[in-house]
Amino acid sequence: SRTVVGDLMIRNVQLIEEGTTIAVAARRMIQTSVNHLPVLSGSGTLVGIVTSWDIAKAVASNYIWLDEIMSRDVITTTPDESIEAAAKKMQKHQISALPVIDESGHVIGLITSEAISVLIGVWN
Amino acid sequence: SRTVVGDLMIRNVQLIEEGTTIAVAARRMIQTSVNHLPVLSGSGTLVGIVTSWDIAKAVASNYIWLDEIMSRDVITTTPDESIEAAAKKMQKHQISALPVIDESGHVIGLITSEAISVLIGVWN
Numbered sequence A, B: 001s002r003t004v005v006g007d008l009m010i011r012n013v014q015l016i017e018e019g020t021t022i023a024v025a026a027r028r029m030i031q032t033s034v035n036h037l038p039v040l041s042g043s044g045t046l047v048g049i050v051t052s053w054d055i056a057k058a059v060a061s062n063y064i065w066l067d068e069i070m071s072r073d074v075i076t077t078t079p080d081e082s083i084e085a086a087a088k089k090m091q092k093h094q095i096s097a098l099p100v101i102d103e104s105g106h107v108i109g110l111i112t113s114e115a116i117s118v119l120i121g122v123w124n
């Protein structure tokens, strides 16, 4: 198909700043009904990602700080990548979301396996 | 397509018994790397579902018991339902997994939006 990440990505991405607590991250996920939060440094650079799965890890291990659970090597995509390539990348890394970044590395969106799976319901 | 839920569903579903704590549910999710746990009564009937999103809700609200956060009206599917219908059902209810039940109501599998999104990577 010619569908690219930019066609499907969530544009008003919920972000969170590093250095905060896990409870703050959990409240943000619940208030906005999301499972994934890209983590930014004070200067706005993407430094990690935290998911509701990581919150479960925190509960299982008694952690308090976001830095203790967030993933630092973030797998990302760009608006012009095909959704097939994005889906393969998520499958390869067993993850369910990719922050979408522009040429200067800023987070401009988020694409989730949930959004991609919707296509199966409409395409066929 | 002719693909049905039974073709894609996870068969060794991680389950959890009602009445347990949220910490036990969180540990189970982390040990088996899943985001969704169907909840069974002592007699094996499906009574709810708990997800890593619900664990985040627990952290945001200081809950302790699974019964405080699990969803009771479970949206389910059957092995012979088309994956298109399953995808539409998940979209309608804004959820990312469906327990798969047999004629007697027992949980025999789980289908996730993550598994369905993989098809986009392979079909096109």
Ligand SMILES: C[S@@+](CC[C@H](N)C(=O)[O-])C[C@H]1O[C@@H](n2cnc3c(N)ncnc32)[C@H](O)[C@@H]1O
Binding pocket: A049, A050, A051, A053, A054, A070, A071, A073, A074, A075, A076, A093, A094, A095, A096, A097, A098, A099, B033, B034, B035
């Ligand atoms: C390996 S997955 C396992 C559970 C399930 N497959 C899911 O995606 O929720 C969970 C872990 O992947 C990490 N993760 C999620 N999206 C990521 C991404 N785009 N880049 C790097 N790590 C990511 C999370 O921080 C979490 O620690």
Ligand SMILES: C[S@@+](CC[C@H](N)C(=O)[O-])C[C@H]1O[C@@H](n2cnc3c(N)ncnc32)[C@H](O)[C@@H]1O
Binding pocket: A033, A034, A035, B049, B050, B051, B053, B054, B070, B071, B073, B074, B075, B076, B093, B094, B095, B096, B097, B098, B099
């Ligand atoms: C409405 S979704 C919002 C977040 C995101 N869309 C997701 O699915 O993780 C989260 C809620 O849906 C509930 N849920 C997930 N799968 C369900 C199912 N098959 N039937 C009923 N409720 C379900 C969870 O217990 C949780 O409270």
